[in-house]
Amino acid sequence: MQISRNISLQPYNTFGIEALAENFAVIETIEDIATISKLTKQYQQWHLLGGGSNILFTDNLSGLTLYNQVKGIFIVQEDETTVLIKAFAGEKWNDLVQFCLQHNFAGVENLSLIPGSVGAAPIQNIGAYGVELKDVLEYVEAYHLDKHETEIFSNKACRFGYRDSIFKQQYKNRLLIVAITLRLNKIPKLVIGYGSLQQQLEKMGIVKPTIQQVAEAVNIIRTNKLPDPAKIGNAGSFFKNPTISKFRLHVLSEQYADIPGFALDEMNFKISAAWLIEQAGWKGKREGNVGCNPLQPLVIVNYGGATGxxxxxxSEAIIQSVKQKFGIELEREVNIW
Known part of the structure; x- marks a missing residue:
């Protein structure tokens, strides 16, 4: 691997933020991964970069930035009902989804059109329309940058949570995701109960959808609601949907009758962050080159030239505004670098 100096990271993040990587190396093959230990020993600090779709650069990156581009998707094992698919971290997530759709492998159709790389998927435990990566992931293959050895993480070992995992917490910037393996179904078990997805399928006149039709419906919803990063800088949903107690929801509903709450269990509810942000007056609001998307307030956009x-x-102003109005503190989904 060659190391380049002072590389602009603007092409490597969907926000389109200008930042510099002091040292930049592209990992293109499995053989490259075997030589990483020599590189990481030279630097006290390193950063792992994938698709750049869930990152906000607020400063230049010192030390070494590793850009993972190892690619490949193939069938590991299959029987009459299930199949194991291995995908390397440098693949685009949506390319993996398309591979599965083309082969009629069910399980990731709800996750269609999510930006970013395969390697970033387990870090965030990506999810959409009632499905999360944890629902289909078999294991993750990762390389320890400090111990210089490969480890296989089972689904349970990943400690998946809502847009969270062991890779985002304990092993942040300490593990290089090499590949993931998914267990998918040849006989679809569709998840189409999510409100907007159900409505879109009805608009399409589809009663018994195929996995391809579910993906098509998801694509329509995402395209209509979310701005294209190629046209306007953004990282998708900037905030997580907060969780509050049943009692807290009851108190808030007395003042805000239309507050949307989704039961997680008997005592806890998930609240729509988009609703909170809109009620706090931020939907469509713009300050200089930064704004809140007028169609989906969860999305913060860079209208051009904004700094991280x-x-x-x-985003901090939105957090404080929502906290002041509702007593609920939003948590960023985007990783701040």
């Missing part, structure tokens, strides 16, 4: 710090400060 400007976007961060804008």
């Amino acid at each position: 710090k400007e976007i961060y400060n804008f």
Whole structure:
């Protein structure tokens, strides 16, 4: 691997933020991974970069930035009802979804059109329309940058949570995701109860959808609601949907009758962050080159020329505004670098 100096990271993040990587190396083969230990020993600090779709750069990156581009998707094992699919971390997530759709392998159709790389998927435990990666993931293959050895993480070992995992917490910037393996179904078990997805399928006149039709419906919803990062800088949903107690929801519903709550269990409810942000007056609001998307308030956009710090400060103002109005503190889904 060659190391390049002072590389612009603007092409490597969907926000389109200008930042510099002091040292930049592209991992293109499995053989490259075997030589990483020599590189990481030279630097006290390193950063792991995938698709850049869930990152906000607020400063330049010192030390070594590793850009994972190892690619490949193939069938590991299959029987009459299930199949194991291995995908390397440098693949685009949606390319993996398309591979599965083309082969009629069910399980990831609800996760269609999510931006980013395969390697980032387990870090975030990506999810959409009632399905999360944890529902289909068999195991993760990762390389320890400090111990210089490969480890296989089972689904349970990943400690998946809502947009969370062991890779985002305990092993943040300490593990290089090499590949993931999914267990998918040849006989679809569709998840189509999510409100907007159900409505879109009805609009399409589809009663018994195929996995391809579910993916098509998801694509329509995402395209209509979310701005294209190729046209306007953004990282998709910037905030997580907060969880509050049943009692807290009851108190809030006395003042806000239409507050949307989704039961997680008997005592806890998930609240729509988009609703909270809109009620706090941020939907469509713009300050300089930064704004809140007028169609989906969960999305903060870079209208052009915004710095990472400007976007961060804008998000902080939203957090404080929602906290003041509802007593609920939003948590960022986007990783701040």
